[in-house]
Amino acid sequence: MISRPTSFVLMALAATAGGALFHVSFEVSALDDRLATLNHEIRDDRDAIHVLRAEWSFLNQPERLEELARRHLDLLPVSGAQLAGPGALPIRPDVETPDDNPARTVLEGLGTAISIQAGAPRTKPDAPDRPAIEIAATPEVAPVAVPAVASAERAGAAGERSLDDVLREISGPGAPR
Amino acid sequence: MSTRIEFESTKKQAIDTARTRLLIGGALMAAAFFVVGVRLFDVVVFNANDNLRRAAAREIVRPSTMSRADIVDRNDTLLATNLRTASLYANPHKIAEPEIAAARIAEVLPDVSEEVLAARLASDKGFVWVRRNLTPRQKFEVNRLGIPGLDFQDEEQRVYPHGHLAAHIVGFTNVDNVGIAGVEQSMEAAIAGAKEPLQLSIDVRVQQILRQELAAQIEKFKAIGGGGIIMDVRTGEVVAMVSLPDFDPNAPAQAPDETRFNRITLGVYELGSVFKIFNHAIALETGAATLTKRYDATKPIRISRFRISDFHPENRWLTVPEIFEHSSNIGSAKMALDIGSEAQRKYLGHLGLLRRTSIELPEQAQPMYPAHWREINTMTIAYGHGIAVSPLHLASAVAAAVNGGILRPATLIRSKAPETGGVQVFSAETSDKMRRLLRLVVEKGTGKNAEAPGYLVGGKTGTAEKQVNGSYKRNALISSFVGVFPANAPRFVIYAMLDEPKGIKESYGYATGGWTAAPVVGSVITRMAPLFAIAPFDEEAPEILRALNVNVAATPAIRTRSDATN
Numbered sequence: 001m002i003s004r005p006t007s008f009v010l011m012a013l014a015a016t017a018g019g020a021l022f023h024v025s026f027e028v029s030a031l032d033d034r035l036a037t038l039n040h041e042i043r044d045d046r047d048a049i050h051v052l053r054a055e056w057s058f059l060n061q062p063e064r065l066e067e068l069a070r071r072h073l074d075l076l077p078v079s080g081a082q083l084a085g086p087g088a089l090p091i092r093p094d095v096e097t098p099d100d101n102p103a104r105t106v107l108e109g110l111g112t113a114i115s116i117q118a119g120a121p122r123t124k125p126d127a128p129d130r131p132a133i134e135i136a137a138t139p140e141v142a143p144v145a146v147p148a149v150a151s152a153e154r155a156g157a158a159g160e161r162s163l164d165d166v167l168r169e170i171s172g173p174g175a176p177r
Numbered sequence: 178m179s180t181r182i183e184f185e186s187t188k189k190q191a192i193d194t195a196r197t198r199l200l201i202g203g204a205l206m207a208a209a210f211f212v213v214g215v216r217l218f219d220v221v222v223f224n225a226n227d228n229l230r231r232a233a234a235r236e237i238v239r240p241s242t243m244s245r246a247d248i249v250d251r252n253d254t255l256l257a258t259n260l261r262t263a264s265l266y267a268n269p270h271k272i273a274e275p276e277i278a279a280a281r282i283a284e285v286l287p288d289v290s291e292e293v294l295a296a297r298l299a300s301d302k303g304f305v306w307v308r309r310n311l312t313p314r315q316k317f318e319v320n321r322l323g324i325p326g327l328d329f330q331d332e333e334q335r336v337y338p339h340g341h342l343a344a345h346i347v348g349f350t351n352v353d354n355v356g357i358a359g360v361e362q363s364m365e366a367a368i369a370g371a372k373e374p375l376q377l378s379i380d381v382r383v384q385q386i387l388r389q390e391l392a393a394q395i396e397k398f399k400a401i402g403g404g405g406i407i408m409d410v411r412t413g414e415v416v417a418m419v420s421l422p423d424f425d426p427n428a429p430a431q432a433p434d435e436t437r438f439n440r441i442t443l444g445v446y447e448l449g450s451v452f453k454i455f456n457h458a459i460a461l462e463t464g465a466a467t468l469t470k471r472y473d474a475t476k477p478i479r480i481s482r483f484r485i486s487d488f489h490p491e492n493r494w495l496t497v498p499e500i501f502e503h504s505s506n507i508g509s510a511k512m513a514l515d516i517g518s519e520a521q522r523k524y525l526g527h528l529g530l531l532r533r534t535s536i537e538l539p540e541q542a543q544p545m546y547p548a549h550w551r552e553i554n555t556m557t558i559a560y561g562h563g564i565a566v567s568p569l570h571l572a573s574a575v576a577a578a579v580n581g582g583i584l585r586p587a588t589l590i591r592s593k594a595p596e597t598g599g600v601q602v603f604s605a606e607t608s609d610k611m612r613r614l615l616r617l618v619v620e621k622g623t624g625k626n627a628e629a630p631g632y633l634v635g636g637k638t639g640t641a642e643k644q645v646n647g648s649y650k651r652n653a654l655i656s657s658f659v660g661v662f663p664a665n666a667p668r669f670v671i672y673a674m675l676d677e678p679k680g681i682k683e684s685y686g687y688a689t690g691g692w693t694a695a696p697v698v699g700s701v702i703t704r705m706a707p708l709f710a711i712a713p714f715d716e717e718a719p720e721i722l723r724a725l726n727v728n729v730a731a732t733p734a735i736r737t738r739s740d741a742t743n
Contacts, residue, residue: 043242047260047261050243050258050259050260050261051260051313053255053258054255054258054260054336054338055338056255057254057255057256057258057338057339058338058339060254061338061339061340061342061385062342062381062382062384062385062386063342063385063389066385077704077707078707079703079707080631080632080703080706080707080711080712080713081631081713082707083707083710083711083712083713084712085712
């Protein structure tokens with residue numbers, strides 16, 4: 001009924017299918033084993049982390065830290081007098097320094113408040129490979145005087161770079177003008 | 178021939194039958210294969226997405242299986258956690274030489290008695306505990322002994338890394354890890370089986386500051402105990418709560434009972450003059466008195482068998498701010514009469530002083546107050562006698578008096594949402610006047626010892642004699658001080674109390690709230706304010722003086738001050 005070559009082909013197919021099935025099933029069981037191992041390791045690691053967190057908390061008891069600080073450090077707890085808000089910052093002296101970055105001065109002056117309490121990092125005046133350095137290097141741009149709110153207005157009125165210009169330059173030559 | 182034909186026909190018939198049967202069988206098989214094929218196609222092609230989804234939904238990484246969630250403070254410092262421990266048990270049948278085994282186990286587990294263990298290992302049972310909850314190191318050591326018949330059972334143990342520090346707040350669990358005190362009990366539903374840690378509103382740093390300052394003062398004045406609470410007036414969040422003496426929640430069973438008593442929430446006390454805050458607020462709110470009104474405090478009031486006198490007698494007519502400043506009982510009692518019993522009771526009720534608080538602790542007390550609110554009760558309640566509330570009640574109510582008049586329920590759970598709700602008890606105007614009066618007490622009155630330079634502390638002292646068997650004991654005092662800071666725009670209410678302090682030389686023999694509890698509040702404020710980035714204020718700044726000036730034209734002393742402003 002079925003020709004011989006056909007049955008050979010069918011048998012070969014069946015054998016391949018069977019082989020593939022076994023292969024997949026062995027692979028799955030190997031992966032399952034690996035999963036179980038990994039799960040076990042994760043559990044152990046988690047437990048270890050748990051223990052370490054508890055120990056960290058234990059070692060950080062304020063009483064203990066206080067004692068250690070007293071014994072090993074020359075530091076005292078922060079007192080209220082050491083706190084200052086943005087309003088307490090002294091007025092920026094109007095000094096011409098060659099590597100002064102006018103962009104920064106303008107930004108600060110416009111009330112981009114630098115909160116000491118929030119610990120906001122100050123921008124480095126001479127950050128390399130930033131286009132802003134070009135502005136600083138341009139001789140005709142005088143360092144903008146403080147109080148800078150007024151100086152920014154003056155800058156705009158005098159036809160010098162406004163904040164918009166500066167921001168545009170910082171954002172690169174491709175930025176729309 | 179005929180037989181042969183017959184035979185042949187029979188044979189043919191048989192073959193036909195067999196063929197038909199084969200056909201039916203084959204058809205059935207084909208149908209079955211067809212069904213299998215269709216199903217296969219259905220599974221692989223039509224439901225492919227479904228299967229993928231099911232496979233993806235399978236939990237590959239098993240979640241952590243601790244039976245209780247962690248408890249953390251407002252800065253995520255761990256206050257309570259579960260650790261997996263191993264408990265060592267033995268099968269005595271399998272232990273060949275009990276004495277030797279016991280000796281070797283006792284060597285690595287020094288707290289196990291060798292004799293007892295040897296007897297147990299020699300017993301006829303199939304299971305005996307050797308020791309519960311071993312540390313990982315101990316487990317390793319026991320494994321290294323290599324004694325057959327020993328095995329470990331995984332268990333979980335609740336651990337409180339900060340020990341005493343927040344014992345009364347966090348509470349503790351029993352051996353089966355079920356909360357039986359503190360937040361562990363009241364928030365059981367949110368802790369047991371939960372994955373996310375429970376975040377409390379307390380701050381361990383502030384907790385430590387408060388505990389340290391209180392402990393030092395208790396020591397100094399030889400008090401039998403003390404307590405303190407710090408509450409954020411804007412949210413009702415409790416930032417710190419200390420009751421001394423305290424206990425180690427890691428070993429609650431070994432702690433004496435009195436150490437487990439939370440004075441702040443479970444203790445109700447007649448708190449004395451701190452109640453004048455409410456008396457004044459109610460008087461100003463109801464219009465029974467104004468800041469310029471004067472009362473005769475020249476001589477004690479005698480009513481039935483009672484005599485109301487002043488501790489710091491001025492023996493003159495006093496204005497309402499002066500009554501507060503000098504903590505005059507006589508003046509306060511007279512003000513209370515102007516308020517009337519009805520209004521007094523109503524407002525104390527609104528302030529939550531006549532019912533349980535809603536804080537998340539099982540250790541709570543019902544305030545005690547007279548069933549029949551007579552005139553004499555009204556007069557004594559004006560200065561905090563004849564009514565007993567817990568310090569927590571007081572702190573919440575004081576917060577309401579200074580935060581613009583809104584009572585917000587005290588809570589120990591950190592709320593992520595901004596402040597909401599609350600009941601307006603006093604008008605903002607009354608609250609503003611109270612802030613000025615409280616500042617006056619610290620600046621000039623009985624609470625000078627609570628001053629923390631630059632932090633504009635406002636507050637009120639309270640010294641009450643303890644009632645023992647129905648009569649007041651002269652030398653057993655509850656001395657307390659409730660402070661708010663900064664007084665111009667309060668952020669925190671700080672309450673400190675000492676139980677039975679004794680007068681010392683340095684305090685000229687006094688054991689009053691102004692001498693004992695007020696310094697605690699002052700130093701706590703100085704130390705905690707930098708943690709919340711509150712910088713000191715310029716006390717001479719015009720806007721500060723304007724915000725805190727008690728503007729009473731009739732009082733010469735105060736007029737001088739307002740002159741200085743101008």
